[in-house]
Amino acid sequence: MTRTLRLLMIEDSEADAELLLDELKRHGLDTVSERVDSEEGLRGALAAGSWEMVLCDHGLPGFSRSPHWG
DSSP: OOOEEEEEEEOSOHHHHHHHHHHHHHTTOEEEEEEEOSHHHHHHHHHHOOOSEEEEOTTOTTTTTOTTOO
16 A cells, blocks of 8 residues: 655745655655745645645745845
8 A cells, every 4th residue: 555645845846846746756755745935825825734745846936035034
């Protein structure tokens, strides 16, 4: 039986997110995932459920200098 990983991706590029999911699948990991690309989306995803893994793009516009993430 294959275990499904609950994955939250903080990623502004849909293409990059798809590449990541393809790579995880290639290595035998099934995922249920959500992709967010804004602070509002992130807050909603975190409030809506629990995640086993969160992967974040290093250079997201609006995140690195936000006073809320300090």
